[in-house]
Amino acid sequence: WWVFGLDLSLHADIDVYQFQFFSELVKTKVGENDSVIIMTHEPHWLLDWYWNNVSGENVSHLICDYLKGRCKLRIAGDLHHYMRHSCVPSEGPVHVQHLLVNGCGGAFLHPTHVFSNFSQFYGKTYECKAAYPSFDDSSRIALGNILKFRKMNWQFDFIGGIIYFILVFSIFPQCQLDHILQDDSFSGHLRSFFGTVWNSFVYMLEHSFVSLAGVVLLLMLAFTFVPSKLALKKRAIIGILHVSAHLASAVILMLLLELGLETCIRHKLLATSGYHSLYQWYQSVETEHFPDPTGLRAxxxxxxxxxxxACIKYLMSAFDVP
Structure with a gap:
């Protein structure tokens, strides 16, 4: 048995010096009945299939044209899961008998279900013999991440809140929302509500500065975080859809907040004590508990x-809900 450790670097392939070394080794040292294990850092049989890409031409040349069926196993890590594929018996030469991903080294977990349809490599059909986590468990874990991410990273809500506030800064507050509450039917309420969402979006594009700058900056970041292996057009589409979803959520949450305040005001749960009510309460407590017989405050x-x-009054007004 031979073990070939190939350094694919960042180019997903071996360089000419490695190819020359291993090809000479195969011709001069590896016997016809010997078996070879090839180790690489990334499982490119899965990644090339996933990204619809072709890489590792020198590695393929070494395996197919020099080893000629003596490569019994390709093993790699990098993807943090376990997955083993074996070649389905068929006519013709088999270049690689088994494909193994052994990335369970204690790091975070990568999904397996996204590779459930992988079956072709070097023109042969492969069957998944084992996977950890299983495809069903992997899919279930991925769906759970939608809520678990927020539970484990609740501090991110502060960052998200700041981002959303910047997105709606220029269109906040909306002081005329009576038309949404005046419709008689539920469908009329929805129609008026989403019409207001659209009008707010148009206003932001035409008149705002802070919100528009926030949208442009978020769009640039979203485009940057899309995997660079995708085509430029796909990256742009994904980035625009991502930012549009966040922008729509921010505007909808803002309008719901204002509608909630408007509803409370209509039912006289807010806005019953006038402006500077917090300062007035402060003055009453100050007079009762901190008397000033010498007239120092005056x-x-x-x-x-x-x-x-005046400074105390207007600083308190920032935290005052009338």
Whole structure:
């Protein structure tokens, strides 16, 4: 048995020096009845199939034209799961008998179900003999990530909230939402609501600066994070759809928030105490618990030309819900 460790570097193939070394080794040392195991860092039989790509021409040349069926096993890691394929018996030479991904080294888990339809390599049919996690378990774990990611990374909500606030900064607040609540039917409410969403989006494109800049920046980031192996057109489409989904969510959440406030105001649950209610409460508590028999606060107000109480009042107004 021979074990060939190939360095594919970042080019998914061996260079001419490695090819020359291993081809000479096969011709001079490897016997006709010997068996060879080829080890690489990435399982390109899966990755090429997934990305609809062709790589490793020198490796293929070495296996098909020099080893000629003596490669019994190709083993790789990098993908953090276990998956073994074996060649289905058929007529003609078999260049590689078994394909093995052994990436369960303690890192995070990669899915297996995305490779469930892999079956062809070097013109031969392969069958998956084992996979960990199984295809069903992998699919179930992937679906669970939608909620588990947020549960495990709840701190990201702060970042997401800031991003969403920037996206709707220029169109917030919407002060005229009565038309949404005035329709008699549920379908009319929905029609008015999504019409307002569209009008807000158009307003952002035509008149806003901060929100539009946020959208452009987010679009650039979304385009960057799309895998570079995809075509430029596909990357642009995925990036635009991604940003559009976030923008729609941000606008819808903003309108729902304002509709909630509008509903509370209509039922007299808010806006019943007037402006600066928090400052008025502060003044009453201050007078009751912190008396000023010497009139110091009045003198400070006089010395600062009214700036001292005004600063407190308007700072509190930022946190005041009337």
């Amino acid at each position: 003198r400070i107000e006089q010395w600062t030309f009214g700036l001292y109480p």
